[in-house]
Amino acid sequence: MTTVARSSSLDALVRRYxxxxxxxxxPVLLIGLIVVGVFMLAFVIWPLARVIVQGxxxxxxxxxxxxxxxxxxxxxxxxxxxxxxxxxFFWTIQMGVLAAMGSTALGFLFAYTVVRCNIPFKQVVHAxxxxxxxxxxxxxxxxxxxxxxxxxxxxxxxxxxxxxxxxNDIYGMDGLVLVQIITFFSVAYLIxxxxxxxxxxxxxxxxxxxxxxxxxxxxxxxLPLLTPGIAASFLLMFVESLADLGNPIxxxxxxxxxxxxxxxxxxxxxxxxxxxxxxxxLLLPTLTVFILQRYWVSRKSYISVTGKPTGGxxxxxxxxxxxxxxxxxxxxxLLLILALYGAIFLGSITRLWGIDYTIxxxxxxxxxxxxxxxxxxxxxxxxxxxxxxxxAGMVIAFLxxxxxxxxxxxxxxxxxxxxxxxxxxLGIGYIIAFIQAPMPIIIIIYVLLAYYLLAAIDRGxxxxxxxxxxxxxxxxxxxxxxxxxxxxxxxxxxxWIKPFExxxxxxxxTWLMLLGGILAVLAIASVFLAERKVRNVTxxxxxxxxxxxxxxxxxxxxxxxxxxxxxxTGGDILPRLTASLAKWINLLFQPxxxxxxxxxxxxxxxxxxxxxxxxxxxxxxxxxxxxxxxTFMGTPLALVGSPYIILAAYAVRSLPASVRAGVxxxxxxxxxxxxxxxxxxxxxxxxxxxxTLPLILPAFVAGLxxxxxxxxxxxxxxxxxxxxxxxxxxxxxxxxxxxxGTSVAAAYSMVLIVIVLAAIGLMYAWAGRAFRTxxxxxxxxxxx
Numbered sequence: 001m002t003t004v005a006r007s008s009s010l011d012a013l014v015r016r017y018x019x020x021x022x023x024x025x026x027p028v029l030l031i032g033l034i035v036v037g038v039f040m041l042a043f044v045i046w047p048l049a050r051v052i053v054q055g056x057x058x059x060x061x062x063x064x065x066x067x068x069x070x071x072x073x074x075x076x077x078x079x080x081x082x083x084x085x086x087x088x089f090f091w092t093i094q095m096g097v098l099a100a101m102g103s104t105a106l107g108f109l110f111a112y113t114v115v116r117c118n119i120p121f122k123q124v125v126h127a128x129x130x131x132x133x134x135x136x137x138x139x140x141x142x143x144x145x146x147x148x149x150x151x152x153x154x155x156x157x158x159x160x161x162x163x164x165x166x167x168n169d170i171y172g173m174d175g176l177v178l179v180q181i182i183t184f185f186s187v188a189y190l191i192x193x194x195x196x197x198x199x200x201x202x203x204x205x206x207x208x209x210x211x212x213x214x215x216x217x218x219x220x221x222x223l224p225l226l227t228p229g230i231a232a233s234f235l236l237m238f239v240e241s242l243a244d245l246g247n248p249i250x251x252x253x254x255x256x257x258x259x260x261x262x263x264x265x266x267x268x269x270x271x272x273x274x275x276x277x278x279x280x281x282l283l284l285p286t287l288t289v290f291i292l293q294r295y296w297v298s299r300k301s302y303i304s305v306t307g308k309p310t311g312g313x314x315x316x317x318x319x320x321x322x323x324x325x326x327x328x329x330x331x332x333x334l335l336l337i338l339a340l341y342g343a344i345f346l347g348s349i350t351r352l353w354g355i356d357y358t359i360x361x362x363x364x365x366x367x368x369x370x371x372x373x374x375x376x377x378x379x380x381x382x383x384x385x386x387x388x389x390x391x392a393g394m395v396i397a398f399l400x401x402x403x404x405x406x407x408x409x410x411x412x413x414x415x416x417x418x419x420x421x422x423x424x425x426l427g428i429g430y431i432i433a434f435i436q437a438p439m440p441i442i443i444i445i446y447v448l449l450a451y452y453l454l455a456a457i458d459r460g461x462x463x464x465x466x467x468x469x470x471x472x473x474x475x476x477x478x479x480x481x482x483x484x485x486x487x488x489x490x491x492x493x494x495x496w497i498k499p500f501e502x503x504x505x506x507x508x509x510t511w512l513m514l515l516g517g518i519l520a521v522l523a524i525a526s527v528f529l530a531e532r533k534v535r536n537v538t539x540x541x542x543x544x545x546x547x548x549x550x551x552x553x554x555x556x557x558x559x560x561x562x563x564x565x566x567x568x569t570g571g572d573i574l575p576r577l578t579a580s581l582a583k584w585i586n587l588l589f590q591p592x593x594x595x596x597x598x599x600x601x602x603x604x605x606x607x608x609x610x611x612x613x614x615x616x617x618x619x620x621x622x623x624x625x626x627x628x629x630x631t632f633m634g635t636p637l638a639l640v641g642s643p644y645i646i647l648a649a650y651a652v653r654s655l656p657a658s659v660r661a662g663v664x665x666x667x668x669x670x671x672x673x674x675x676x677x678x679x680x681x682x683x684x685x686x687x688x689x690x691x692t693l694p695l696i697l698p699a700f701v702a703g704l705x706x707x708x709x710x711x712x713x714x715x716x717x718x719x720x721x722x723x724x725x726x727x728x729x730x731x732x733x734x735x736x737x738x739x740x741g742t743s744v745a746a747a748y749s750m751v752l753i754v755i756v757l758a759a760i761g762l763m764y765a766w767a768g769r770a771f772r773t774x775x776x777x778x779x780x781x782x783x784x
Contacts, residue, residue, distance in 0.1 A: 029403050031602065034452050036396050036411065038445045038598070042637070043648045044418045046441050047429030051283075054276035054432050072277030089281065092242060092257040095173065096285075099180035099241035104233045106181060106333065107188025108226075113326040115196040116317045120327075128334050131341060132186050134709045134756045136730055137716075138246025139749050141179045142737065143340035144170055145251065146347045146746070151354025153343065171253030179251055180241045182337065187240065188233035195229040235289045242286050243422035245716035246730075250737060258282040259716065262424045266431075266720060276432065279425040290420040341753075347746035367747040372573065374727035375748075376580045379755055381643055381726070382711035385650035389707040392651065393658020394700055398692065400659075401666040402674070415659045418652035423716030430649060431720055434639040442594055442636050449601040450624055456609040457616050471621045475628025482511035482633065512553050515626050519546035522622055526611075529619075534610035541607060545600060548589070549630070552596075555589040583725075592644055597631025643726045649717045654710040658703035665699035666692075705763050709756050 058067045075081035076089075110129055113119050132140065147154045148170040155161045155169075163169050199222065207217045245259045252260060258278055266275040317323050347353050351360035396415045400408055418426065447468075454464045481504055506514065523542035530538045559582035566578025604623035608616050639645035669692070677687040693700075715730040722728040729752055736745040 029399070029405070030452060030455065031605070032395050032399050032403075033405070033411075034448050035602070036392060036399065036415075038448065039392060040411070040414045042438075042441055042445065043430075043652050044414055046438060047426060047433040048283075048417070048421065050433040051276050051279050051425055051429040054273060055280045056277075058273055069273065072274050088256050088258060088261055091173065091255050092259075092282070093285070095176060095180065095248075095255075095257055096238045096241045098173075098177045099184065100234045100237035102177065102181035103185040103237040103241075104188045104192075104230060106185040107190075107233060108192050108230065109326065110185070110189045110330055110333070111193035111196055113330040115193055117323045117326045118317075119330065125330065125334060128337060129186050129189055131337060132183050134713070134760065135341075135753050136246065136713045136733060136749055137183060137244055138250050138730075138734065138737075139344060139753070140183045140340055141247045141250035142347075142733075142742070142745060142749060143343045144175060144179050145742065146343040146353055147339065148175070149354075153346075153354075156354060169253075171251055173255045175251050175253070176248060176255060179247050180244065182340070183244070183247060184237050184240050188237055191233045191236070192226065192229050195226055199225050235292050239286050239289050239420060239422075242282065243424070243716060245422075245424055245719065246734060249734065259422060259424050262428065263719070266428060272428075272432065275428050279422075279428050282422055283425055286420070286422055290417075344746045344749050344753075347743050348750050350743060353743055363743045363747040367744055367751065369572070370744075371727075371729065371732050371748060372576050373580060374729045374732045375751060375755075376577070377583075377643075377726055378712060378729040378752075380580070380584055381646055381728075382650060382708055383759075385647045385654075385711055386704050386708045388647065389651040389654045390658050390700055390704045393655055393703050394662045394693075394696060396655075396659050397662025397666055397696075398688065401663055402671065402692075412659070416656045419654070419656035423649075423653065423714065423718075424720075426649060426652065427717040427720035430645055430717070431640055434637060434645055437635045437638050439636075442631065445598060446601065446628070446631055449598055449605075450627075453601055453605040453608065453624060454620060456605060457620060458613055467617060467620060468624065471624035472628055474621065474625040475632075478515070478625055478629040479632055481506050482508065482514075482629065509553050512550055515629060516546040516550045518622060518626050519543075519549065522619065525615075525619075526607075529612070529615050530610050531612065538607055538610050541603060545603065549596075552590045555586055559585050587643055592637055592639060592642070593633040594631050594636030595644070597627045597629075597633075597636075600630060601627040640721075641723050641725075645721050646718060646726060646728065649721055650707075650711040650714065653714055653717060654707035657706045657710070658700075661699040661703045661706075662696055665696040669695050701763065705760050708759050708763070712752060712756050712759075 055072065056068060056070065058069050076085050110125075114122055114125060119125055146152060149155065150163045150169055152170070155163075168174070207221060212220075242257075243259065245263060248255075248257045248260045249263070258281060262275050262278045262282065265271050265278060317326070346357075348363055349359055349361060350356070351358045393415075396411065399405075400412050450468055450471075451464075454467060457464060457467065483505070519542050523539050523546065526535065526538045526542060562578050562582045562585075563575075566575040569575075601624070604620070604627060607623065608619050611619055639648070673695075674687050674691055677691045713730065715734065718728050719731045719734065722731045729748060733745045733748045733752075736742075736748065
């Protein structure tokens, strides 16, 4: 029996190896899998794994750092802490269940009214319903405080309620659940509306013709067909509610939930292990429910769908009493939504809310004086992360739909995981994972990319391994001469460093010039050795790589005159504009060295394929030597405090929507079109670029629009990652509310909403009339 099991395992390994060799022959599949796999591994799997591990070990800052410790988990059993900890847990589940029930019910009400009740001003209703998806996740809480708080317009000035001890106010579980329902119900509306529109109305019409009542038809036909969507909406709203941080902080009152407890542990108590342990507690229900939600979503196939949305029996409800009851309830909720957003606007132009309602625009001047840099930086980082999330989503969708390989389901699951887990968990994971160089991940990524580069060399595995070893040793020597004495000293005790001990020491500028010079020599060699059809591209790439590498040393000096000019010109706004512009330029030219090294390794795989086999080995050694030295320079991927960690968090949080938009679009495209292109002689990358990509462009644009809106309004993950040098607008809004600056927070919120709306309008205008639809994109992951 054991022999059979071993034989089966060996056969499985052999099959995997053969599959991997076949993948290596398809350059598009290989580089696509490596790039998205590297991205998922570094910025989704690794941070979550670090959070889980950190919960069981004392944090590095403590005297007994690294010691295995279960104190944070045993508190759920300790007489001293158990009541408090279990109370927080039950409050969290209670909030999630009530918010999920309310959001799903309200989403169903809106969806049924819009699709079945022939509601007037349908497009206006749809637009207002989507307002919460493009505003900060805590905007509704801020508006609820302005309207229904202790100094609220409704409660104090209209109803004259005096909030004495024992009088219920907006703060607490009831107010929190109400705010969560209004914040997230539009997501349930989108899901249920999409399913309602795809139900073939002929079944209901046939039942009606046979004499069945409307209630019987609804109960026996419509509702069963909607059950997977309703269940998926409930589960998703549960996850979104548990993941939210802004609303519980703003309006939770004496009710503490796990997300706020985690935030207090990290930002207030500076207890990293406690934050990680609580994150693991929160991860268990959210991850379980996310898996259940994916199961229910997969049951969509049970719905009777026509080839094209048929309108789902629009106008099926014609009885005046039922129809106008649905419409009236919908319009009442819409009035509440408009009142909430109107309160934010009025709060931003009111002198002192609750006391003096005189029009006063000084809050905007205060906002610009204190937060212009945050507004500019948030917009820039959001815009920069948007194409990253969009392109990554399209590549993953293409691999999932069009390619067959082991691990496809795991890739699809991991791409959704970053948006499914609470943002607080992801934020803490990023701090733990990237406060120091994550060397295991860097080594794994480098080896994978190096294998891609060496795949163009027609040699055996042993020969490729020797080439990688030689280039790694040369790269270590090159790296060693670029280290200063302080960095060298700890390494000299290692035996494997001894051969490099006598190497000279170069300053950073000279060392970068050395690496750039190696790339320049390879560019000159390419003029004579590269194949004619790729010679120009190869030379341009190598020259660009050399110049870009050298520019990181001088870019700060080149942008300094811009800062000086802004200061000399004077004023209040221009100096900050020029300083931000200089900072953005520096960001573009000074990426983390590990990311630059990974990029150069991937580009190197394309470059050596354009050379004859006889010169590929020395070229590969030269490229890998430079790439290794760049990758492992300094403290690679120690991103905490830098803008790159914010970019990664933005992209990961919005990635699921881009993936689903691409998957939905690709499933509607007949693969025969791409097969015809291949049969006519086009290779995989040309087919994808000139056939597939133009066809999925509408979904790509929809993903970009959604991603930018999510980036601008994200809070729960970003609040842990923003810094004084790179302030983020949503974190600044929360800080203002905590300090009592409600009117200034309202002004910030209005500016944020206007920026998102303007960006969406510009994106639609650019995309043109052909791409004005979001094509079924599900805006249901990555909130907060």
